[in-house]
Amino acid sequence: MSILLVEDDQDLATGLLEALRKEGLSINHVGTAKAALHVIGTETPEIVILDLGLPDKDGLDVLRQLRRQHRDLPVLVLTARDSLGDKVAGLDSGADDYLAKPFEMAELLARLRVLGRRMGTSSSNVISVGAVNLDTTSQTVTVNGEPADLPRREYMLLKVLMENAGRVQTRDSLENKLYSWGEEVASNALEVHIHHLRKKLGSDFIATVRGVGYTVKEA
Amino acid sequence: MSSIRRFLVVVLLATITLINFLTALHGYRTSMAKAEQLFDAQLADIADVLALTAGGLESSPAVLATVMGDGPGIAFQVWHHGELLSSAGVAPENLAEPVAPLVVGYADVNFAGYRWRAFSRYVPDTERWLIVAERADVRFNLAESVILESILPIILGLPLAGLLIWIIVGRGLRPLKDLAGEMGNKRSDDLSPVADFEPPQELAVLINSINDLLRRLEASFEREKRFAADAAHELRTPISVLKVQLHNLLRDADEGMVALRPLKAAVERMEHSVEQVLMLYRTTPEQFAANFTDLDLAGVARQVIAALYPQLEAKQQQIELVADRSPMRGDAFALRTLLTNLIENASKYSGSGCEIRVTIKHKGNEVELTVEDNGPGIPADQRDKVFERFYRLGSDRQDPGIVGSGIGLAIVRHLVDIHGASISLGESSFPTGLAVTVRFPAASSANSGRSAA
Numbered sequence: 001m002s003i004l005l006v007e008d009d010q011d012l013a014t015g016l017l018e019a020l021r022k023e024g025l026s027i028n029h030v031g032t033a034k035a036a037l038h039v040i041g042t043e044t045p046e047i048v049i050l051d052l053g054l055p056d057k058d059g060l061d062v063l064r065q066l067r068r069q070h071r072d073l074p075v076l077v078l079t080a081r082d083s084l085g086d087k088v089a090g091l092d093s094g095a096d097d098y099l100a101k102p103f104e105m106a107e108l109l110a111r112l113r114v115l116g117r118r119m120g121t122s123s124s125n126v127i128s129v130g131a132v133n134l135d136t137t138s139q140t141v142t143v144n145g146e147p148a149d150l151p152r153r154e155y156m157l158l159k160v161l162m163e164n165a166g167r168v169q170t171r172d173s174l175e176n177k178l179y180s181w182g183e184e185v186a187s188n189a190l191e192v193h194i195h196h197l198r199k200k201l202g203s204d205f206i207a208t209v210r211g212v213g214y215t216v217k218e219a
Numbered sequence: 220m221s222s223i224r225r226f227l228v229v230v231l232l233a234t235i236t237l238i239n240f241l242t243a244l245h246g247y248r249t250s251m252a253k254a255e256q257l258f259d260a261q262l263a264d265i266a267d268v269l270a271l272t273a274g275g276l277e278s279s280p281a282v283l284a285t286v287m288g289d290g291p292g293i294a295f296q297v298w299h300h301g302e303l304l305s306s307a308g309v310a311p312e313n314l315a316e317p318v319a320p321l322v323v324g325y326a327d328v329n330f331a332g333y334r335w336r337a338f339s340r341y342v343p344d345t346e347r348w349l350i351v352a353e354r355a356d357v358r359f360n361l362a363e364s365v366i367l368e369s370i371l372p373i374i375l376g377l378p379l380a381g382l383l384i385w386i387i388v389g390r391g392l393r394p395l396k397d398l399a400g401e402m403g404n405k406r407s408d409d410l411s412p413v414a415d416f417e418p419p420q421e422l423a424v425l426i427n428s429i430n431d432l433l434r435r436l437e438a439s440f441e442r443e444k445r446f447a448a449d450a451a452h453e454l455r456t457p458i459s460v461l462k463v464q465l466h467n468l469l470r471d472a473d474e475g476m477v478a479l480r481p482l483k484a485a486v487e488r489m490e491h492s493v494e495q496v497l498m499l500y501r502t503t504p505e506q507f508a509a510n511f512t513d514l515d516l517a518g519v520a521r522q523v524i525a526a527l528y529p530q531l532e533a534k535q536q537q538i539e540l541v542a543d544r545s546p547m548r549g550d551a552f553a554l555r556t557l558l559t560n561l562i563e564n565a566s567k568y569s570g571s572g573c574e575i576r577v578t579i580k581h582k583g584n585e586v587e588l589t590v591e592d593n594g595p596g597i598p599a600d601q602r603d604k605v606f607e608r609f610y611r612l613g614s615d616r617q618d619p620g621i622v623g624s625g626i627g628l629a630i631v632r633h634l635v636d637i638h639g640a641s642i643s644l645g646e647s648s649f650p651t652g653l654a655v656t657v658r659f660p661a662a663s664s665a666n667s668g669r670s671a672a
Contacts, residue, residue: 009456015463022470053452080455081448102459102490105466166532168525172518211540211577212524217532 001116003027004045006036006062007078008055016049019105025112033057040066044073047115050095052079060093067094074115078103106166114163127162129216132201134162141201148200154193156181161206166218168209223395227388232381239377243370250369254362258353259325262338266351269295270342292357294318294335298348308352319350328352394419398426410437447497454493461486491563495630498556510550513662516586517542517579519551523558524577527566534571538562542579545586546662549638557634560627561590561655569594569652576648586659593649602644 003020007013008031020027028045030036033054040048048066052059063075077095091098096118097111117125117136125137131144139155141148150158160177161169174190186192194214198206207215294308298317306314313330319337320326326337337352401413412430465483472479520540531538558577565575569592578589635642640659647654 009460011460012456012463015460015467018467019463019470022467053456080452080459101455102462105463166529168528170518170521170525172521209524209528209538209540211542212521212528212538215528 001025001047001112002045003047003049003112004036004039005029005049006033006054006059007031007049007051008053009051020109020112023109031055033059033062036062037065040070040073044070046074047112048073048075049112050075050077052077052081060089063093063095074118076108076111076115110164110167117163127159127165129162129165129218130205132158132162132205134159143201150197150200153178153181154197154200157193158197158201161214161216165216168213168215170213172213174213224385224388224392228381228385231384231388232377235380236377239373243373246370247366250366251362254358254365258336258358258362259338262325262336262351262353263340265293265295266338266340266349269297269349269351270340292354294331294352296348296350298350299346304347317348317350318352321348321350327355394422398422402429410434410440451497454497458486458490458493462490495560495627499630499633511548512551513546513548514551514554516545516547516549516554516588516659519554520558520577520579520588523555523562527559527562531562531566531575534566536566536569536571536573536575538575538577540577540579542577543581545579545581547586547659548662549659553634553637557631557657558588558590560631561657564627564655565590565592565594565653568592573652574649581661584661586661588657588659589654591647591649591652591654593647593652596647596652597644599646 003025005013005016005020005027007016007029010031013029013031017027017029028039030039031054033056036048036050036054039045050059050063054062059077059079063077066073066075074096075094076097076099078099078101080101096115099108099111113127117127125135127134127136133142134155135141136159141150141155141158156177157174160174171190178189178193194206194208205216207217209215295306296303296314296318297305298321303314317339318330318335319328319339321339321341323339323341326339328335328337334355335352336355336358337350340349340351341347342349398413398418410433412433413426414430418426465479465486468476469479469483517540520542524538524540528538562575562577566573569575574593576589576591578587578591580587580589632642635657638659640657642655642657645654645656646652
C-alpha cells in the first residue's frame with residue numbers, strides 16, 4: 001500500500017515515516033501543498049495523509065483541488081484543529097477520515113487499514129482477531145479455519161467490530177449502520193444479530209459494555 | 220422604574236401650568252387696572268353727555284335715564300348752589316346732600332349700602348355740579364367676567380397640552396426605544412455593530428460608544444480564540460512528535476528500557492493537561508450558551524465511554540452505563556469533556572481492577588448524572604475539603620496550583636456552571652467508593668425556564 005504523507009513538521013514526518021515503514025507500508029513525504037499536488041498528479045498514491053496546517057496553502061483547499069481529479073483517492077486528514085466546525089468542514093471537503101493531533105499510532109494504523117481495505121488494494125484483505133478471520137474480498141468468515149455462514153447484516157456488523165478491534169462501538173452507531181444498510185430496525189434487532197454472531201463465533205468473542213455497546217477485544 | 224417619558228410629561232406640564240398661572244395672574248391684575256381706567260373714562264363721558272344736555276335735565280329724568288342706560292349700577296345728581304335739581308338711582312334718604320364731594324375728579328364713596336365710584340364735574344355755564352356714580356361691585360363683576368372668559372381657555376387647554384406632550388415626547392424618544400429593541404434582539408454571541416437605523420445626533424454618540432465597546436469585545440474574544448487555536452497547534456504538534464517517536468522506541472525496545480514506560484506516562488499526562496487548558500480557554504460561557512443544542516445525555520455518555528474504553532481496559536477496570544433517554548439542552552463538546560473528566564477521575568483514584576458505574580436518570584424536570592466507583596472513596600468529613608478546593612480552583616484561574624491534577628475539577632466546575640447544573644459528592648452505591656452527582660435541568664424545564672426569564 002503506497003501512502004503519501006503531506007506534513008510540514010519535519011520532526012513529526014520523520015517519526016511517522018519510520019513508524020509506518022516498520023509496519024511494512026511504502027510511504028513518501030512532502031512538506032508543501034505544491035509538492036503534494038505535483039506528486040499526486042504524477043505518481044498517484046493509494047492513500048494520502050494530509051496535514052491541514054501547510055505553509056503555502058490551506059489543507060482544505062488542497063483537499064478540494066485533489067478531489068477534482070481524484071474522486072476516489074482516500075484521504076485521511078490530520079490536524080491540530082479540533083472543533084466540531086473544523087471536523088465538518090474537513091469531511092465536507094471530501095476527507096474520508098479525520099484524526100486530531102495528538103493521536104495514537106495504533107489509531108492511525110487502524111484507520112489506514114480500514115481505508116486500505118475499502119479500496120481493496122490492501123496487501124491484506126483479511127482481518128484476523130483471535131481464531132476469527134474475516135476476508136473483505138470474498139466477504140467470508142472462518143472460525144478456527146472452519147467457514148462460518150453469516151447473513152449479510154451479521155457479516156457487516158462483524159466487519160465493523162473487527163475493523164475496530166479493541167475499541168467500543170456504541171449501540172447508537174451500530175444501529176445507525178443497520179439503518180443505513182436498509183434494515184427495518186426493530187428495537188432489539190442489534191441484540192438479536194449479536195446473539196446469532198455469538199452462537200457462531202463463541203460467546204466470548206464479542207464483549208458487551210453494559211449500556212454502551214459492543215467490542216471485539218484485540219487478540 | 221423611572222421613565223424619561225413620564226418625567227418629561229410631568230415636568231413640562233408643571234412648567235406650563237406654572238407659567239400660565241403667573242401670566243394669568245399678571246394679566247388679571249393689569250386687565251383689572253385697565254378696566255378701571257375704561258370704566259372711569261366711561262363715567263367721565265356720561266358726565267360730559269349730562270353737561271351738554273343739562274339744560275332740560277331737571278324736567279325730564281326719564282330722558283336722562285335713557286341716555287345713561289338703565290343699569291341698576293348708575294346714579295347721578297345735579298346740584299345748583301346747594302340745591303338738588305335732579306337725581307336718579309339715588310335712594311331718597313341720600314338726597315339731602317351731594318353723594319360725592321363737590322370737587323372736580325374721581326372719588327370712592329359709600330351710599331345706599333354700596334361702594335360707588337363717583338365722578339364730579341362743574342359746569343361753569345349753568346353753574347351746576349354733576350355727580351355721576353357707578354357701583355363698584357357691578358364694575359368689578361363685569362370686568363372680572365370679561366377677564367375670566369379670556370383666562371379660562373388656558374386652563375381648559377392644559378389636559379390637551381398634556382396629551383400632546385405625551386405623544387410628542389413618545390415620538391422624540393422613539394430612536395431610543397428602537398435602539399433598545401435592537402440591542403435586546405441581539406444574540407449573546409452577536410458582536411456586530413449596531414447600524415440598522417439612522418440615529419439622531421444625541422444618540423449617535425451613545426451608539427458610537429456601544430459599537431466601539433462591541434468592537435473591542437469582539438477583538439478580545441477573537442484574540443482569546445486565536446490564542447487557543449495557535450496554542451493548540453503549537454502544543455499538539457510537538458506532543459504528536461513525542462508520541463510517534465515513543466511509539467517507535469517502544470516497538471524496538473527490549474525489556475531493559477524500563478525508563479520508557481514513565482516517559483510514556485508523562486507524555487500522556489502532558490497531553491491531557493494541554494487539552495484541559497485549551498478546553499478552559501477555548502470559549503466563554505456566553506458563546507457556549509449560544510451553541511447549546513437539544514441532545515440526549517445518554518448518547519453522549521455512550522460515546523465518551525466508548526472512547527475511554529481502551530484505557531479502562533488497560534487497567535482491567537469494568538465500566539457500565541445505566542441510562543434513561545435524557546433529553547436536555549447543552550453543548551455536546553463540553554458535556555463530553557465533563558463526562559471524560561469525571562470518568563477519568565474515577566479511574567485514576569480507584570485503582571486497577573475497580574468497577575465504575577455511570578447512571579443517567581431522567582427525573583421530572585432534572586437529568587441526574589452519577590459517576591461512582593468501588594475504589595477507596597473519600598471519607599465524608601474530607602469530602603467538603605475536596606469540594607472547597609474544587610470551588611476555589613474554579614473561581615481563581617490564577618491559582619498556580621491549577622496546572623496540576625486539580626485542573627480537571629476546575630473544568631468540571633466551569634462546565635457544570637455553564638449548563639446551569641449543580642454538583643455534589645456522596646457515597647457510592649458500591650460497598651466503598653465515591654459518587655459524583657451532577658443535576659442538569661431537563662429539556663422541558665430548561666425551555667420553560669428560558670421563556671419565563
